[in-house]
Amino acid sequence: MSPLRNIGNTKIQITPIAMGCWPISGVTSVEVTEQASLATLKAAFDSGINFFDTAYCYGYEGESERLIARALGDKRDQLVIATKGGIHWADRKQVRDASPARIKQECDESLQRLNTDRVELYYLHGPDPEIPVSESAGAFKELLDAGKILSVGVSNFNLEQLQEFAAVCPISAYQPRYNMLQRDIEADRLPWCIENQVSVMVYWPLMKGLLAGKLPRDHQFAPEDGRQKYPMFHGEEWNKNQDFLDELRILAEEWNHTIAQVVIRWTIQQTGITCALCGAKRPEQIKENAEVINFELSPSQIESINRLIQQRGPICS
Numbered sequence: 343m344s345p346l347r348n349i350g351n352t353k354i355q356i357t358p359i360a361m362g363c364w365p366i367s368g369v370t371s372v373e374v375t376e377q378a379s380l381a382t383l384k385a386a387f388d389s390g391i392n393f394f395d396t397a398y399c400y401g402y403e404g405e406s407e408r409l410i411a412r413a414l415g416d417k418r419d420q421l422v423i424a425t426k427g428g429i430h431w432a433d434r435k436q437v438r439d440a441s442p443a444r445i446k447q448e449c450d451e452s453l454q455r456l457n458t459d460r461v462e463l464y465y466l467h468g469p470d471p472e473i474p475v476s477e478s479a480g481a482f483k484e485l486l487d488a489g490k491i492l493s494v495g496v497s498n499f500n501l502e503q504l505q506e507f508a509a510v511c512p513i514s515a516y517q518p519r520y521n522m523l524q525r526d527i528e529a530d531r532l533p534w535c536i537e538n539q540v541s542v543m544v545y546w547p548l549m550k551g552l553l554a555g556k557l558p559r560d561h562q563f564a565p566e567d568g569r570q571k572y573p574m575f576h577g578e579e580w581n582k583n584q585d586f587l588d589e590l591r592i593l594a595e596e597w598n599h600t601i602a603q604v605v606i607r608w609t610i611q612q613t614g615i616t617c618a619l620c621g622a623k624r625p626e627q628i629k630e631n632a633e634v635i636n637f638e639l640s641p642s643q644i645e646s647i648n649r650l651i652q653q654r655g656p657i658c659s
């Protein structure tokens with residue numbers, strides 16, 4: 343059976359895991375080099391991944407989009423590229439601007455950086471409190487009609503915003519945060535996406551690396567490591583997460599997979615989840631993660647994992 347899945351009700355086919363291109367931008371991840379980033383992108387493609395997730399604001403100067411063009415420009419026709427507009431940097435601070443003019447400008451600039459004439463999927467990166475959702479949606483509809491983007495997505499939206507946007511422009515993909523321990527979309531947005539044939543492409547499947555199970559209990563974060571600001575990497579939450587990973591490690595070893603593989607595979611087997619966006623900055627990380635395309639967890643394995651998640655209890659994100 344083909345592992346490929348469609349974006350919404352389009353004919354565009356993607357692997358159920360994508361290379362998440364935030365870490366290679368080097369903004370919050372540490373020890374990122376251009377050489378390793380180019381090698382990671384190539385390793386993703388060579389491992390069978392065809393879907394690359396980036397954004398206008400991944401890198402202060404759009405480095406992530408430029409790296410994709412440099413590493414994989416000669417494979418363009420075999421790639422499905424998703425990028426996002428609506429957030430940019432000014433003086434190294436993120437600025438939200440989802441006005442129609444800005445969205446159209448960012449789309450054109452993204453196409454230039456990616457050295458292409460269209461992207462398969464273009465997202466609104468997040469809501470802009472200053473601009474009505476319907477106005478931003480109008481700009482996306484224009485880009486769709488012009489053929490610059492082949493399908494439309496939104497990210498970090500609540501249910502009401504999804505409905506408002508969809509009333510103006512058809513949505514093919516939704517990009518929220520989701521992983522074994524952070525599952526709030528299941529309450530409302532996931533059922534809405536299933537009902538409306540909207541693909542759900544989830545970010546943080548490994549909870550920024552925590553659920554790969556490779557950070558030791560006594561790990562000291564470098565001062566510039568952006569993960570420090572999240573409660574899940576501290577104190578009681580950190581200890582509970584490490585206890586959970588110790589239990590998961592036993593199952594993963596028994597099944598001859600790594601913890602990261604079990605976590606990602608569990609994610610893409612959840613009803614309504616189309617794709618896990620797996621960030622990586624080293625070739626070996628994406629190679630390990632790409633192996634999940636080639637195996638499935640059985641219902642009893644999923645059940646065993648679900649028991650551990652239940653024991654872990656609700657997380658303070």
Ligand SMILES: NC(=O)c1ccc[n+]([C@@H]2O[C@H](COP(=O)([O-])OP(=O)(O)OC[C@H]3O[C@@H](n4cnc5c(N)ncnc54)[C@H](OP(=O)(O)O)[C@@H]3O)[C@@H](O)[C@H]2O)c1
Nearest residue numbers: 362363364365545546547548549550551554619620621627
């Ligand atoms: N729409 C949005 O607002 C939004 C927000 C966030 C992310 N995203 C998208 O989602 C993607 C995923 O998010 P993310 O990159 O922040 O988080 P993630 O995929 O949960 O974690 C990525 C980090 O996990 C570690 N890692 C990955 N594979 C590993 C492996 N096999 N073994 C050990 N460590 C491994 C690496 O960290 P270290 O090597 O540093 O430990 C890597 O930088 C992003 O790249 C981006 O495309 C979108």
